[in-house]
Amino acid sequence: MTRAIPSALRRARDTVAARLANPPAPLPRAAGLLGATAALVAIAVLAGVLVGPIGGLSATGATRGPTLLRAPGQAPFLVAHRGDRWDAPESTLPAFEAGLAAGARILETDVRLTADGVPVLLHDADVDRTTDGTGALADLTLEQVRRLDAGSWFSPEFAGTRIPTLDEFLDLLAPSGASVFLEIKGAGWSADSVADLAQRLRDRGVADRVVVSSFSTKNLRWMRAAAPEIRRALATKQLPGDVPGMLDAVGAQVLLTLPESLEARPGLVGDLHRAGYSIVVFTPNSRVRWAETVELGVDGLVSDRPADFLAWAAARIP
Secondary structure (H helix, E strand, O other), rough: OOOHHHHHHHHHHHHHHHHHOOOOOOOOOOOOHHHHHHHHHHHHHHHOOOOOOOOOOOOOOOHHHHOOOOOOOOOOEEEEEEEOOOOOOOOOOOHHHHHHHOOOOOOEEEEEOOOOEEEEEEOOEEEOOOOOOEEEHHHHOOHHHHOOOOOOOHHHOOOOOOOOOOHHHHHHHHOOEEEEEEOOOOOOOOOOHHHHHHHHHHHOOHHHHEEEEEEEHHHHHHHHHOOOOOEEEEEOOOOOOHHHHHHHOOOOOEEEEEEHHHOOOOOOHHHHOOOOOOOEOOOOOOOHHHHHHHHHHOEEEOOOOHHHHHHHHHOOOO
Protein backbone atom coordinates (compact mmCIF):
# COMPACT_ATOMS: atom_id res chain seq x y z
CA MET A 1 0.00 0.00 0.00
CA THR A 2 1.33 3.42 -0.98
CA ARG A 3 0.74 6.42 1.24
CA ALA A 4 2.53 9.58 0.13
CA ILE A 5 2.02 11.29 3.44
CA PRO A 6 5.21 13.36 3.52
CA SER A 7 4.28 15.43 0.46
CA ALA A 8 0.72 15.87 1.75
CA LEU A 9 2.03 17.23 5.04
CA ARG A 10 4.55 19.42 3.24
CA ARG A 11 1.81 20.85 1.06
CA ALA A 12 -0.33 21.65 4.11
CA ARG A 13 2.57 23.42 5.83
CA ASP A 14 3.53 25.27 2.65
CA THR A 15 -0.05 26.47 2.22
CA VAL A 16 0.04 28.21 5.59
CA ALA A 17 3.52 29.60 4.99
CA ALA A 18 2.55 30.97 1.58
CA ARG A 19 -0.61 32.63 2.91
CA LEU A 20 1.33 34.22 5.75
CA ALA A 21 4.04 35.47 3.38
CA ASN A 22 1.45 36.89 0.97
CA PRO A 23 -1.73 37.35 2.97
CA PRO A 24 -4.99 38.16 1.25
CA ALA A 25 -6.24 41.69 1.61
CA PRO A 26 -8.02 42.00 4.93
CA LEU A 27 -11.77 42.16 4.79
CA PRO A 28 -13.30 45.48 5.80
CA ARG A 29 -13.33 45.51 9.55
CA ALA A 30 -16.79 45.42 11.01
CA ALA A 31 -17.48 47.38 14.12
CA GLY A 32 -17.79 45.73 17.49
CA LEU A 33 -17.82 41.96 17.82
CA LEU A 34 -16.52 41.02 14.36
CA GLY A 35 -13.38 43.10 14.46
CA ALA A 36 -12.51 42.22 18.03
CA THR A 37 -13.27 38.53 17.73
CA ALA A 38 -11.43 38.13 14.43
CA ALA A 39 -8.35 39.67 15.98
CA LEU A 40 -8.59 37.28 18.89
CA VAL A 41 -8.82 34.36 16.46
CA ALA A 42 -5.64 35.48 14.75
CA ILE A 43 -3.75 36.01 18.00
CA ALA A 44 -4.78 32.60 19.26
CA VAL A 45 -3.66 30.95 16.04
CA LEU A 46 -0.22 32.55 16.02
CA ALA A 47 0.26 31.76 19.70
CA GLY A 48 -0.59 28.13 19.09
CA VAL A 49 -3.38 28.18 21.64
CA LEU A 50 -6.44 27.75 19.46
CA VAL A 51 -9.23 26.71 21.78
CA GLY A 52 -9.95 23.00 21.86
CA PRO A 53 -13.24 21.40 22.85
CA ILE A 54 -11.96 19.90 26.08
CA GLY A 55 -9.35 21.89 27.94
CA GLY A 56 -9.61 25.43 29.22
CA LEU A 57 -13.35 25.83 28.81
CA SER A 58 -16.04 26.72 31.27
CA ALA A 59 -17.89 23.96 33.11
CA THR A 60 -21.38 25.36 33.39
CA GLY A 61 -24.63 23.44 33.27
CA ALA A 62 -23.81 20.80 35.85
CA THR A 63 -26.93 18.76 35.17
CA ARG A 64 -25.80 18.22 31.59
CA GLY A 65 -22.08 17.97 32.22
CA PRO A 66 -19.41 20.51 31.20
CA THR A 67 -20.12 22.56 28.08
CA LEU A 68 -17.82 23.98 25.44
CA LEU A 69 -18.51 27.64 26.10
CA ARG A 70 -15.73 30.06 25.34
CA ALA A 71 -14.55 32.10 28.28
CA PRO A 72 -14.31 35.88 27.73
CA GLY A 73 -11.38 36.66 25.46
CA GLN A 74 -11.14 33.21 23.92
CA ALA A 75 -11.41 32.71 20.16
CA PRO A 76 -13.83 30.38 18.37
CA PHE A 77 -12.21 27.04 17.72
CA LEU A 78 -11.62 25.52 14.28
CA VAL A 79 -12.74 21.96 13.47
CA ALA A 80 -11.07 20.37 10.43
CA HIS A 81 -13.91 18.75 8.46
CA ARG A 82 -12.96 15.16 7.54
CA GLY A 83 -9.37 16.21 8.13
CA ASP A 84 -7.73 18.48 5.56
CA ARG A 85 -9.85 17.35 2.61
CA TRP A 86 -8.52 20.26 0.56
CA ASP A 87 -5.07 18.64 0.42
CA ALA A 88 -5.71 14.90 0.87
CA PRO A 89 -8.53 12.40 0.33
CA GLU A 90 -11.21 13.06 2.93
CA SER A 91 -11.59 10.91 6.03
CA THR A 92 -8.31 9.08 5.46
CA LEU A 93 -5.25 9.01 7.68
CA PRO A 94 -3.30 11.29 5.27
CA ALA A 95 -6.12 13.85 5.51
CA PHE A 96 -6.08 13.82 9.30
CA GLU A 97 -2.29 14.05 9.41
CA ALA A 98 -2.37 16.94 6.94
CA GLY A 99 -4.98 18.70 9.07
CA LEU A 100 -2.79 18.38 12.15
CA ALA A 101 0.25 19.54 10.19
CA ALA A 102 -1.69 22.60 9.04
CA GLY A 103 -2.28 23.54 12.67
CA ALA A 104 -5.77 22.20 13.36
CA ARG A 105 -6.14 20.91 16.90
CA ILE A 106 -9.66 19.57 16.44
CA LEU A 107 -10.61 17.09 13.74
CA GLU A 108 -14.02 15.94 12.53
CA THR A 109 -14.99 12.61 11.02
CA ASP A 110 -17.90 10.24 10.53
CA VAL A 111 -18.09 6.67 11.77
CA ARG A 112 -20.18 3.91 10.20
CA LEU A 113 -20.49 0.16 10.71
CA THR A 114 -19.46 -2.47 8.18
CA ALA A 115 -21.65 -5.50 7.51
CA ASP A 116 -19.74 -7.38 10.22
CA GLY A 117 -20.09 -4.56 12.73
CA VAL A 118 -16.64 -2.94 12.58
CA PRO A 119 -16.58 0.87 12.93
CA VAL A 120 -14.80 2.57 10.03
CA LEU A 121 -14.54 6.18 8.88
CA LEU A 122 -16.63 7.20 5.88
CA HIS A 123 -19.02 10.07 5.25
CA ASP A 124 -21.22 8.67 2.50
CA ALA A 125 -23.57 5.72 2.88
CA ASP A 126 -21.93 4.08 -0.13
CA VAL A 127 -18.31 3.79 -1.23
CA ASP A 128 -18.83 4.97 -4.81
CA ARG A 129 -17.66 8.59 -4.56
CA THR A 130 -14.45 8.18 -2.56
CA THR A 131 -13.16 4.71 -3.52
CA ASP A 132 -12.77 2.48 -6.58
CA GLY A 133 -15.62 0.26 -5.33
CA THR A 134 -19.39 0.39 -5.42
CA GLY A 135 -22.22 -0.37 -3.07
CA ALA A 136 -23.40 0.46 0.40
CA LEU A 137 -20.78 0.31 3.13
CA ALA A 138 -23.29 -1.48 5.37
CA ASP A 139 -23.34 -4.37 2.89
CA LEU A 140 -19.55 -4.80 2.85
CA THR A 141 -17.46 -6.72 5.38
CA LEU A 142 -14.29 -5.21 6.78
CA GLU A 143 -12.24 -7.52 4.56
CA GLN A 144 -14.04 -6.18 1.48
CA VAL A 145 -13.68 -2.58 2.63
CA ARG A 146 -9.94 -3.02 3.16
CA ARG A 147 -9.49 -3.96 -0.50
CA LEU A 148 -10.80 -0.61 -1.70
CA ASP A 149 -8.56 2.22 -2.88
CA ALA A 150 -9.73 5.39 -1.13
CA GLY A 151 -7.02 7.69 -2.48
CA SER A 152 -6.67 7.46 -6.27
CA TRP A 153 -9.89 9.40 -6.93
CA PHE A 154 -8.25 12.40 -5.27
CA SER A 155 -4.77 12.10 -6.74
CA PRO A 156 -2.42 9.34 -7.97
CA GLU A 157 -0.17 10.42 -5.12
CA PHE A 158 -2.57 8.72 -2.71
CA ALA A 159 -3.07 5.47 -4.62
CA GLY A 160 -3.52 2.56 -2.22
CA THR A 161 -4.80 4.66 0.68
CA ARG A 162 -7.43 2.69 2.59
CA ILE A 163 -10.61 3.53 4.44
CA PRO A 164 -9.38 3.63 8.04
CA THR A 165 -10.94 1.77 10.90
CA LEU A 166 -11.92 3.76 13.97
CA ASP A 167 -9.15 2.04 15.92
CA GLU A 168 -6.52 3.17 13.39
CA PHE A 169 -7.77 6.73 13.64
CA LEU A 170 -7.70 6.62 17.44
CA ASP A 171 -4.12 5.34 17.30
CA LEU A 172 -3.27 8.51 15.38
CA LEU A 173 -5.34 10.77 17.60
CA ALA A 174 -4.18 9.53 20.99
CA PRO A 175 -0.53 10.68 20.87
CA SER A 176 -1.33 13.88 18.95
CA GLY A 177 -3.12 15.56 21.84
CA ALA A 178 -5.80 16.70 19.39
CA SER A 179 -9.55 16.38 19.86
CA VAL A 180 -12.32 15.19 17.55
CA PHE A 181 -15.97 15.67 16.75
CA LEU A 182 -17.03 12.10 15.94
CA GLU A 183 -20.34 11.79 14.11
CA ILE A 184 -22.27 8.51 14.32
CA LYS A 185 -23.78 7.93 10.89
CA GLY A 186 -25.92 5.32 9.17
CA ALA A 187 -28.28 2.56 10.13
CA GLY A 188 -27.26 -0.54 12.01
CA TRP A 189 -26.33 1.11 15.29
CA SER A 190 -27.78 -0.25 18.52
CA ALA A 191 -27.36 0.39 22.22
CA ASP A 192 -24.68 -2.32 22.26
CA SER A 193 -22.70 -0.99 19.28
CA VAL A 194 -22.79 2.56 20.66
CA ALA A 195 -21.58 1.23 24.02
CA ASP A 196 -18.77 -0.58 22.19
CA LEU A 197 -17.83 2.69 20.48
CA ALA A 198 -17.68 4.43 23.85
CA GLN A 199 -15.48 1.70 25.27
CA ARG A 200 -13.05 2.01 22.35
CA LEU A 201 -12.69 5.70 23.18
CA ARG A 202 -12.04 4.90 26.82
CA ASP A 203 -9.55 2.15 25.99
CA ARG A 204 -7.48 4.58 23.89
CA GLY A 205 -7.59 7.19 26.65
CA VAL A 206 -9.26 9.81 24.45
CA ALA A 207 -12.81 9.89 25.84
CA ASP A 208 -12.21 13.35 27.33
CA ARG A 209 -11.09 14.65 23.91
CA VAL A 210 -14.12 13.47 21.95
CA VAL A 211 -17.46 15.08 21.25
CA VAL A 212 -19.85 12.47 19.85
CA SER A 213 -22.35 13.98 17.44
CA SER A 214 -25.30 12.66 15.48
CA PHE A 215 -28.41 13.72 13.61
CA SER A 216 -30.08 10.76 15.35
CA THR A 217 -31.52 11.49 18.77
CA LYS A 218 -31.58 7.76 19.45
CA ASN A 219 -27.80 7.49 19.00
CA LEU A 220 -27.23 10.35 21.43
CA ARG A 221 -29.51 8.81 24.05
CA TRP A 222 -27.64 5.52 23.72
CA MET A 223 -24.32 7.34 24.15
CA ARG A 224 -25.59 9.19 27.22
CA ALA A 225 -26.66 5.88 28.78
CA ALA A 226 -23.39 4.12 27.92
CA ALA A 227 -20.95 6.92 28.69
CA PRO A 228 -22.46 10.01 30.32
CA GLU A 229 -18.97 11.49 30.69
CA ILE A 230 -18.46 11.73 26.91
CA ARG A 231 -19.71 15.00 25.49
CA ARG A 232 -22.48 15.00 22.91
CA ALA A 233 -23.59 17.29 20.09
CA LEU A 234 -26.93 17.23 18.33
CA ALA A 235 -26.57 17.93 14.62
CA THR A 236 -29.54 19.48 12.86
CA LYS A 237 -30.20 21.73 9.87
CA GLN A 238 -33.74 22.68 10.85
CA LEU A 239 -34.12 24.29 14.26
CA PRO A 240 -37.30 23.70 16.27
CA GLY A 241 -38.97 26.42 18.26
CA ASP A 242 -37.57 25.16 21.57
CA VAL A 243 -33.89 24.51 20.87
CA PRO A 244 -32.80 24.22 24.52
CA GLY A 245 -35.62 21.74 25.15
CA MET A 246 -34.49 19.66 22.19
CA LEU A 247 -30.89 19.60 23.41
CA ASP A 248 -31.90 18.78 26.97
CA ALA A 249 -34.13 15.92 25.82
CA VAL A 250 -31.16 14.06 24.32
CA GLY A 251 -28.55 15.17 26.86
CA ALA A 252 -26.53 17.19 24.35
CA GLN A 253 -24.25 20.01 25.45
CA VAL A 254 -23.60 21.30 21.92
CA LEU A 255 -25.74 22.39 18.98
CA LEU A 256 -24.16 21.64 15.60
CA THR A 257 -26.00 23.50 12.85
CA LEU A 258 -25.81 25.71 9.75
CA PRO A 259 -24.91 29.41 9.94
CA GLU A 260 -28.06 30.15 7.95
CA SER A 261 -30.19 28.58 10.64
CA LEU A 262 -28.72 30.92 13.24
CA GLU A 263 -28.93 33.96 10.98
CA ALA A 264 -32.66 33.33 10.72
CA ARG A 265 -32.98 33.35 14.53
CA PRO A 266 -31.43 36.58 15.88
CA GLY A 267 -30.69 36.27 19.56
CA LEU A 268 -30.62 32.47 19.62
CA VAL A 269 -26.85 32.24 20.15
CA GLY A 270 -27.10 34.45 23.21
CA ASP A 271 -30.09 32.53 24.53
CA LEU A 272 -28.26 29.21 24.20
CA HIS A 273 -25.14 30.57 25.84
CA ARG A 274 -27.16 31.84 28.79
CA ALA A 275 -28.71 28.37 29.10
CA GLY A 276 -25.23 26.80 29.19
CA TYR A 277 -25.13 25.35 25.66
CA SER A 278 -22.44 25.70 22.99
CA ILE A 279 -22.92 26.34 19.28
CA VAL A 280 -20.74 25.03 16.44
CA VAL A 281 -21.56 25.66 12.78
CA PHE A 282 -20.81 23.79 9.56
CA THR A 283 -19.38 24.31 6.93
CA PRO A 284 -18.18 27.85 6.04
CA ASN A 285 -15.34 27.71 3.50
CA SER A 286 -14.75 31.26 2.27
CA ARG A 287 -13.32 34.41 3.83
CA VAL A 288 -16.69 36.12 3.62
CA ARG A 289 -18.47 33.24 5.36
CA TRP A 290 -15.74 32.93 7.99
CA ALA A 291 -16.15 36.59 8.87
CA GLU A 292 -19.93 36.31 8.98
CA THR A 293 -19.70 33.18 11.13
CA VAL A 294 -17.33 34.79 13.62
CA GLU A 295 -19.73 37.73 13.86
CA LEU A 296 -22.52 35.37 14.92
CA GLY A 297 -20.65 34.74 18.18
CA VAL A 298 -20.54 30.95 17.86
CA ASP A 299 -18.11 28.84 19.86
CA GLY A 300 -16.61 26.93 16.93
CA LEU A 301 -16.77 26.38 13.19
CA VAL A 302 -16.22 23.32 11.00
CA SER A 303 -14.38 23.96 7.72
CA ASP A 304 -12.99 21.98 4.79
CA ARG A 305 -10.07 24.41 4.53
CA PRO A 306 -8.18 24.41 7.84
CA ALA A 307 -4.89 25.73 6.44
CA ASP A 308 -6.59 28.58 4.60
CA PHE A 309 -8.74 29.46 7.59
CA LEU A 310 -5.74 29.65 9.90
CA ALA A 311 -3.87 31.83 7.40
CA TRP A 312 -6.92 34.06 6.98
CA ALA A 313 -7.21 34.45 10.73
CA ALA A 314 -3.53 35.27 11.10
CA ALA A 315 -3.76 37.89 8.33
CA ARG A 316 -6.39 39.80 10.28
CA ILE A 317 -4.06 40.83 13.10
CA PRO A 318 -4.14 44.64 13.31
